[in-house]
Every structure is written in C-alpha cells, then in structure tokens.
Amino acid sequence: MSAAADFLRFDGVAIRLGGREILSPTSFDVARGEFVCIVGPSGCGKTTLLRAASGLVTASAGEVRRKGVKMSEPSREVAFVFQDYGRALLPWRTVEGNVSLALEAAGVPAAGRAPRIAEVLGKVGLAKHAQKFPVQLSGGMQQRAQIARCLAQKPELMMMDEPFGALDALTRQSLQDELARLVREDGLTVLFVTHDLEEAIYLGDRVIALQANPGPGRPSLARMIDVKIPRPRDQLTTKEHPEYLRLRRELFAFIEQSHD
Amino acid sequence: MNGHDRGRVGIVMNRLGSLAVLSALIALWWMASNAGWVSRVFLPTPQATFASLLEGLNLSGPNGNGGHGELLAFTQATVGRMVQGWLLASLFGVLLGAAIGVSPAVRAWVQPTLEFIRPLPASALLPLAISIFGLNPGMVLFVVAFGAMWPVLLATVHGFAAVEPRLSEVARCLQMSRAAFVWKMGLPNAMPDILAGMRLALTIALIVAVVGEMIASQSGLGQAILLAARAFRASDLFAGIALLGLIGFASNALLALAEKRLLRWQQP
Amino acid sequence: MTERRFLRWLRPWVFPALLVGAFEWYARRAAALGSDALAPPSAAAKAFVGAALDGSLWQATGFTLGTAALGLLLGAVLGVALGLVLGLSRRAARLGSLSIEVLRPVPSVALIPLAMLSFGFGVRMELAIVAFATFWPLLVLVQSAVQQIEPRLLEVSRVLGLSARERAFKIVLPAIVPRLFVALRLGVAVALVVAVTVEIAANPNGMGYAMMIAQQSFDPALMLAWLGWIGVVGFAVNAGMVLLQRVVARRMGVLP
Numbered sequence: 001m002s003a004a005a006d007f008l009r010f011d012g013v014a015i016r017l018g019g020r021e022i023l024s025p026t027s028f029d030v031a032r033g034e035f036v037c038i039v040g041p042s043g044c045g046k047t048t049l050l051r052a053a054s055g056l057v058t059a060s061a062g063e064v065r066r067k068g069v070k071m072s073e074p075s076r077e078v079a080f081v082f083q084d085y086g087r088a089l090l091p092w093r094t095v096e097g098n099v100s101l102a103l104e105a106a107g108v109p110a111a112g113r114a115p116r117i118a119e120v121l122g123k124v125g126l127a128k129h130a131q132k133f134p135v136q137l138s139g140g141m142q143q144r145a146q147i148a149r150c151l152a153q154k155p156e157l158m159m160m161d162e163p164f165g166a167l168d169a170l171t172r173q174s175l176q177d178e179l180a181r182l183v184r185e186d187g188l189t190v191l192f193v194t195h196d197l198e199e200a201i202y203l204g205d206r207v208i209a210l211q212a213n214p215g216p217g218r219p220s221l222a223r224m225i226d227v228k229i230p231r232p233r234d235q236l237t238t239k240e241h242p243e244y245l246r247l248r249r250e251l252f253a254f255i256e257q258s259h260d
Numbered sequence: 261m262n263g264h265d266r267g268r269v270g271i272v273m274n275r276l277g278s279l280a281v282l283s284a285l286i287a288l289w290w291m292a293s294n295a296g297w298v299s300r301v302f303l304p305t306p307q308a309t310f311a312s313l314l315e316g317l318n319l320s321g322p323n324g325n326g327g328h329g330e331l332l333a334f335t336q337a338t339v340g341r342m343v344q345g346w347l348l349a350s351l352f353g354v355l356l357g358a359a360i361g362v363s364p365a366v367r368a369w370v371q372p373t374l375e376f377i378r379p380l381p382a383s384a385l386l387p388l389a390i391s392i393f394g395l396n397p398g399m400v401l402f403v404v405a406f407g408a409m410w411p412v413l414l415a416t417v418h419g420f421a422a423v424e425p426r427l428s429e430v431a432r433c434l435q436m437s438r439a440a441f442v443w444k445m446g447l448p449n450a451m452p453d454i455l456a457g458m459r460l461a462l463t464i465a466l467i468v469a470v471v472g473e474m475i476a477s478q479s480g481l482g483q484a485i486l487l488a489a490r491a492f493r494a495s496d497l498f499a500g501i502a503l504l505g506l507i508g509f510a511s512n513a514l515l516a517l518a519e520k521r522l523l524r525w526q527q528p
Numbered sequence: 529m530t531e532r533r534f535l536r537w538l539r540p541w542v543f544p545a546l547l548v549g550a551f552e553w554y555a556r557r558a559a560a561l562g563s564d565a566l567a568p569p570s571a572a573a574k575a576f577v578g579a580a581l582d583g584s585l586w587q588a589t590g591f592t593l594g595t596a597a598l599g600l601l602l603g604a605v606l607g608v609a610l611g612l613v614l615g616l617s618r619r620a621a622r623l624g625s626l627s628i629e630v631l632r633p634v635p636s637v638a639l640i641p642l643a644m645l646s647f648g649f650g651v652r653m654e655l656a657i658v659a660f661a662t663f664w665p666l667l668v669l670v671q672s673a674v675q676q677i678e679p680r681l682l683e684v685s686r687v688l689g690l691s692a693r694e695r696a697f698k699i700v701l702p703a704i705v706p707r708l709f710v711a712l713r714l715g716v717a718v719a720l721v722v723a724v725t726v727e728i729a730a731n732p733n734g735m736g737y738a739m740m741i742a743q744q745s746f747d748p749a750l751m752l753a754w755l756g757w758i759g760v761v762g763f764a765v766n767a768g769m770v771l772l773q774r775v776v777a778r779r780m781g782v783l784p
Contacts, residue, residue: 278627372540372541380759383725384725505631508633
C-alpha cells in the first residue's frame with residue numbers, strides 16, 4: 001500500500017441504526033487528491049457513510065482511518081458541507097462573520113482573519129456580498145458561503161453531502177464547475193455524495209455505487225468505477241465524450257438492475 | 261401625485277382617522293361624565309382627571325392636601341421597583357436558563373418542574389414573602405424579581421435547547437470548545453426567545469410592583485390609587501391609572517425598539 | 529424494558545421530591561428555632577386535607593374558577609367579536625389602532641381600585657377585571673388569525689357568491705378555529721392568574737384571599753397548602769387546555 005492510498009481508508013465499516021443494518025461492512029481506500037463520488041438510491045447509507053467518515057457518527061463495526069489514525073471525532077482538517085445550507089449558516093452573522101467562525105475556532109488571531117476571509121470569499125465569488133446576512137442571499141450563494149467557511153478551515157479532506165441537491169439546474173451546473181476549479185487549485189481530497197449519476201461521473205475520479213437493503217450475498221458496496229475522462233472538464237464537451245456516455249450507460253443499467 | 265406621494269397621504273389619513281376615533285371616545289367620556297350619565301363618583305370628567313394629573317405632577321399651582329403633588333415621586337418609586345426587579349430577573353433568568361438549557365441531561369430532570377411553575381401567578385408568592393421578610397420594600401422587590409424571572413428563565417432554556425442541530429454539527433466539525441459554542445451559537449440563537457421573555461417579564465414586573473405596593477402599603481402608584489379609591493377621589497384615581505398605562509406603554513415601546521435593533525438579522 | 533419505562537415515568541418527580549425534602553428539613557429546623565414564618569410540607573399537606581374535608585377548599589376554588597370563567601366568557605365574547613370585525617375590515621383596524629394602543633397597556637391590576645369603587649367586593653368586581661385582562665389578547669390574536677386566513681379561501685367565497693353571513697359561518701369561523709383555541713388557551717391562563725391576583729390584592733373571596741388570610745392568621749401550613757393548591761389547579765387547567773387545543777387542531781386538519 002502506497003502512502004498516497006493510505007490517506008483515507010474505510011476498513012470494514014458497517015453501520016446499524018434502529019436495529020437495522022444500513023451499511024454492510026464496506027472497505028475501500030481514497031488516495032490523496034482524489035475526487036470520489038458516492039451514489040446510490042435513498043436508504044443505501046451514503047450519507048451515513050459520509051458522516052461516519054467525518055466522525056459525526058460512530059460506525060457500528062470497522063474503522064475509518066485517516067493517515068493511519070482512527071477517526072472517532074470530527075476534526076478541523078476534515079470539512080463537512082451540509083445539504084441544508086440554510087441551516088448550517090449562522091443566521092445572525094454576515095457572510096464574513098460566518099467564514100470568520102472557522103478561523104475563530106482554529107484560534108487565528110483577530111488581526112490575521114481579514115485577509116484569509118477575503119481570500120476565501122474571492123475564491124467562491126462572494127467578495128461583494130461579504131456584509132450580507134444569509135437571509136438576503138439566494139440558495140446558490142448560501143451554499144457558496146458554506147463552502148467558503150469550509151475552505152477557511154484549510155482542510156485536507158472535504159466531505160460533501162448532496163451539496164447541490166437543493167439548487168436549480170443552472171446554479172448546480174455553475175457550482176459544479178466552480179467546485180472542480182477550487183479542488184484543483186487547492187489540491188483537495190473530496191468525498192462527494194450525490195443521487196445524480198451524471199453529476200457523479202462529471203465531477204469524480206472514481207464513482208462508488210452503493211445499494212440499499214444489504215444482506216448476505218448483497219454487500220452495500222456494489223460497484224467501483226474509475227472515471228478516466230481527462231480534466232479540465234466542461235458541461236458541453238465532456239457530456240458528449242464517449243467515455244462519459246459509456247460510463248453513464250453502465251451506471252444507469254447497474255442502478256436499474258439493483259433496484260429490484 | 262405619484263405613487264409615493266399617494267402612499268404618504270394614505271399614512272397621514274390613517275393616522276388622522278385613528279386620532280378621530282380616539283377623540284370621539286374621549287368626547288363620549290366627556291359627555292358621559294359631565295352630563296351625569298355615569299355618576300362622577302365612578303367616572304370623573306376628563307378635565308378633572310387632567311387637573312389631578314397636572315397637580316399631582318407639580319405642574320400647576322401650589323399643593324393641596326396630603327396625596328397631591330407626589331405623583332412624580334410615586335411614579336418614580338413604582339418604576340424603580342419595576343426596573344430593578346426586571347433587571348435582576350433578566351440577569352438571573354438568563355444565567356440560570358443558560359445553565360439548564362445547554363445540558364440536555366439537566367433539562368430532562370428539571371424541565372417538568374419548570375413547567376409546573378410556569379402557570380403560577382407571581383403575586384401568589386407575596387404572602388409567603390411577607391411571612392419571611394415582613395412588610396418592607398425589599399420584600400416587594402424580591403417578589404417582583406422572583407416572579408419576573410420565570411418567563412426569562414423558561415424562554416432562555418427553550419432558546420438554548422432549540423439550537424438547530426445542523427449548527428451543533430458545524431460546531432463539532434470545527435472542534436469548537438463548549439464555551440465557544442455557548443457564546444457564539446447558543447446565546448445568539450436564544451436571543452429572540454430571551455428578548456420575548458424579557459418583554460413578558462417587564463409586564464409581570466409592573467403588575468407585581470403595583471400589587472405589592474397595594475398589599476404591603478409601600479409608597480408608589482399602586483398604593484396611591486388604592487387610597488384614592490377608598491377616599492372616593494375619582495379624578496386622582498384616574499390620573500394614577502393613566503400614569504400606569506403610560507408606564508406600561510413606554511416600557512414596552514422601548515423594549516420593542518431594542519428588540520428590533522438587536523434582531524436586525526431577521527429582516528430579509 | 530418496562531423497568532426503563534417506569535424509571536422514565538418516575539424521572540419528572542425526582543427533582544421536585546428533592547426540593548420538597550430539602551424544604552421539609554429546613555422548615556422543621558426553622559420551626560424548632562422558634563420561627564413561625566414557614567411550615568414543613570408535611571404540615572401543609574395536613575392543612576390541605578383539613579381544608580378539603582371542611583369544604584373551604586372547594587368553596588374557594590369554586591369561586592375563583594367560576595369567576596375567572598365568567599370573566600373570560602365576557603372578555604372572550606367581546607374580544608372575538610371585535611377581533612373578527614377588525615380582522616375582516618382593514619379600514620376598521622386602521623381606525624381603531626390608536627385607541628387600542630392607548631387602552632391596551634393599562635395593567636389590569638390598576639383597575640382593581642376602580643372596580644372596587646364601582647362594584648364593591650365580590651363576583652362582579654373580579655369578573656370585570658378578568659374580562660378586561662382577557663379582552664386584549666383575544667382581540668389581538670383573533671384579529672391576526674382572521675387577517676391570516678388563506679386569501680384563496682376568501683376568493684373562493686366571492687366566486688361562489690356566498691352571503692356575508694354564510695361567509696362568516698362557513699369560511700371565516702372554521703378557518704380561525706385552531707388559532708382561536710390557541711388564543712383561548714392563553715385567555716384561560718390569563719384569567720386564572722388575574723383572578724388569583726385580584727383576590728390577593730383586594731377581593732375577600734376565593735383561593736388568593738384564603739391564602740392571604742392564612743398568612744395573616746400566622747398559619748403558614750395552611751398558607752403553603754393554598755400556594756401549592758393554586759399551583760396544582762393552574763397546572764391542571766392549563767394542561768387541560770393544551771389537550772383541548774390539540775384535539776381541536778387535529779379535528780380541524782391543522783395537525784396530522
């Protein structure tokens with residue numbers, strides 16, 4: 001096992017909730033700098049897997065190890081982007097104040113915060129809206145604000161739980177491209193949960209498909225597909241790329257058949 | 261006239277209409293008392309009430325007998341009791357409420373008892389307080405503060421208990437300390453509830469202050485209007501009631517203003 | 529697992545039991561040292577049973593509850609009526625706003641001496657003050673409930689050509705029933721608190737007065753018994769209203 005592959009390891013991670021096994025023992029590795037997308041129908045445990053990976057939830061069996069160390073509690077180096085962005089932002093602080101929260105938690109002295117806040121807001125394109133309150137922003141802008149706060153943590157790993165699910169199609173597309181750019185610029189490792197197969201192929205280096213109702217002979221982790229489409233990608237040409245179309249067909253067929 | 265001007269005229273017309281209705285009510289009062297439809301023992305004339313008010317506040321002529329000219333002092337006494345009690349109540353209510361509200365464990369054990377105390381009238385504690393402390397200003401202040409504390413405490417507990425779970429998770433992801441969580445998330449989150457509780461507490465503080473003055477014979481508007489009624493001085497009675505209404509109105513308006521400024525982030 | 533459920537049922541009583549126990553210990557010590565300001569809860573319980581057996585408990589409780597109910601009835605009828613009018617007619621609401629702003633802030637206790645002067649002591653005086661105190665919250669809440677009726681429903685009533693009376697009974701009143709019961713729940717709480725307060729301050733009838741008399745006769749056990757009973761009655765009445773309000777909300781399709 002190379003050191004890069006040891007960056008994040010899922011070792012027989014199983015999760016039981018309310019007496020039911022949501023996730024059967026699942027193992028896979030994530031290399032540094034990889035963009036891994038996790039897809040699957042509702043109830044397959046993809047969100048729960050992400051939360052276990054970030055330490056918000058403890059696995060019932062198995063371990064998640066980051067750089068060899070077991071993840072049992074959340075850490076500042078692992079950022080988490082929630083789907084319900086409206087509820088993850090402090091409504092009484094401005095965009096600037098919300099980003100500042102991450103820096104305050106990390107102990108950055110007051111003097112050093114402003115430049116870092118400005119840098120991160122510039123990256124997500126919210127520089128002009130720094131003094132607005134979340135209630136004054138559109139959905140897409142609120143999600144960007146949340147991403148900005150996560151970036152301010154200077155994380156090694158970013159967990160994203162269906163971050164664009166609650167947004168309209170156009171906003172989703174532009175945010176996808178912005179995310180891809182940010183990840184490339186900062187060399188982030190990303191675990192991205194989505195129910196949108198096309199989004200998963202578009203964004204990911206690898207797509208992991210989970211299936212619901214695991215049981216004997218039916219593991220949660222059903223398929224792992226490498227996405228060998230060159231970067232940078234764009235909404236128009238990539239989606240006509242033969243490899244993209246092939247993967248799309250393969251994944252759709254798989255999801256259909258696992259939907260018994 | 262463009263739309264903006266029309267809007268402005270509309271607002272002025274509304275205010276005038278409202279004023280007209282109020283004036284009509286006062287005119288009705290004037291007629292009922294001056295024409296004797298209702299005995300002047302129970303319903304003094306507006307002019308007599310106004311005269312009592314002026315005299316009581318030392319704004320007209322020399323003092324008459326005993327109770328006159330001291331309305332200002334009485335008002336100060338009542339307002340002082342109300343405000344002091346309210347400040348104490350708010351301080352302890354927020355501190356205790358935060359301590360209880362932050363910990364789900366403490367809440368589970370203590371909340372049912374709080375719910376039992378909630379419907380209890382604050383004035384019901386006066387006999388017990390008289391028994392312990394005797395008839396003195398300190399006793400009244402104690403009951404004012406104790407009675408007014410509960411709305412603030414209950415509201416604070418609720419505000420801290422109802423932190424958006426997503427924000428708690430964000431705090432865990434950022435590895436925020438407990439103290440930082442309480443100060444940066446719990447308290448601002450509880451602010452709307454706390455302010456609403458403080459508004460209710462102010463109303464209770466005024467009521468208990470007045471009742472306390474009445475039964476403990478403490479100098480203030482409460483005692484003043486009681487004595488005025490007993491001596492059949494209807495105009496002094498009405499003057500006192502008007503002042504109490506004014507205190508209620510002003511204190512509420514000030515607090516509403518403060519609330520608006522502190523909760524600016526709620527307006528889209 | 530029933531052991532767990534039993535413990536859960538027991539839990540709300542632990543903290544108050546501790547408080548009562550501590551108070552019992554403290555009051556006994558104080559009595560031993562000669563103070564007659566406090567009485568232990570055990571003595572209060574005895575006094576309570578005594579009052580229950582000789583009828584004074586029920587008479588006073590009946591007075592307070594009955595007067596509060598009558599006052600609430602009056603205040604609610606007037607408050608709901610005016611609230612409906614002000615809610616349906618924006619013009620009326622605007623015209624009445626200043627008068628309401630001037631009259632509403634008067635604390636109900638300030639009217640105690642006036643009621644005393646006009647009605648003497650007894651039911652009428654307390655009833656009048658309870659009516660005044662409950663009139664305002666009901667007015668405001670009903671007005672707001674009417675103003676928040678789904679405008680679509682009112683448009684439907686116009687399209688269907690309903691008469692004003694039909695509109696009131698078939699659309700407006702049913703639409704506001706859930707929030708009306710929320711307002712009534714608040715009204716009941718206010719009525720009870722104001723009734724007891726009037727009895728403490730002036731009226732020589734009812735639970736508040738019984739508690740004052742007990743204190744003035746240096747009978748701390750009976751005073752504490754009344755204090756506890758007032759608490760219990762208030763809690764029970766409020767809990768009953770919450771239940772009623774929930775039942776109504778479910779019937780009217782507000783709660784699932």
